[in-house]
Amino acid sequence: MEVSSTIGPxxxxxxxxxxxxxYTSLEILVALVAVVGNAMVIHVxxxxxxxxxxTNYYIVxxxxxxxxxxxxxxxxxxxxxxxxxxNLYACLFTVSLLVMxxxxxxxxxxxxxxxxxxxxxxxxxxxxxVRTKTAICK
Numbered sequence: 129m130e131v132s133s134t135i136g137p138x139x140x141x142x143x144x145x146x147x148x149x150x151y152t153s154l155e156i157l158v159a160l161v162a163v164v165g166n167a168m169v170i171h172v173x174x175x176x177x178x179x180x181x182x183t184n185y186y187i188v189x190x191x192x193x194x195x196x197x198x199x200x201x202x203x204x205x206x207x208x209x210x211x212x213x214x215n216l217y218a219c220l221f222t223v224s225l226l227v228m229x230x231x232x233x234x235x236x237x238x239x240x241x242x243x244x245x246x247x248x249x250x251x252x253x254x255x256x257x258v259r260t261k262t263a264i265c266k
Contacts, residue, residue, distance in 0.1 A: 155206050
């Protein structure tokens with residue numbers, strides 16, 4: 129009776145081509161929805177002056193960040209999943225861009241959350257202290 133035991137890590141198996149195709153298709157779908165949906169939000173905000181309120185500036189900054197994630201971040205994530213680019217500096221740029229875009233999106237979401245939290249819990253102080261210029265600068 130022979131007992132097989134492995135010492136050390138198991139070898140890395142690359143995903144099947146079907147899995148790559150499924151992943152890439154879903155990423156492209158998410159990118160299209162992100163680009164089209166956020167472009168619509170940005171377009172409506174630019175066209176309708178009544179929407180230019182304090183809170184909506186935060187929403188538009190989040191839409192711009194997510195638009196860039198869909199336009200640049202997801203295509204670079206697809207490239208990274210297939211092992212491209214192979215150049216060290218291009219690879220560092222790709223990963224840095226992905227991290228930066230996702231972090232910007234997260235910070236915009238935090239800004240929206242903090243703004244709404246403050247507006248709900250301290251409505252009088254919020255309307256007195258927060259101006260549209262402040263929202264634009266943030």
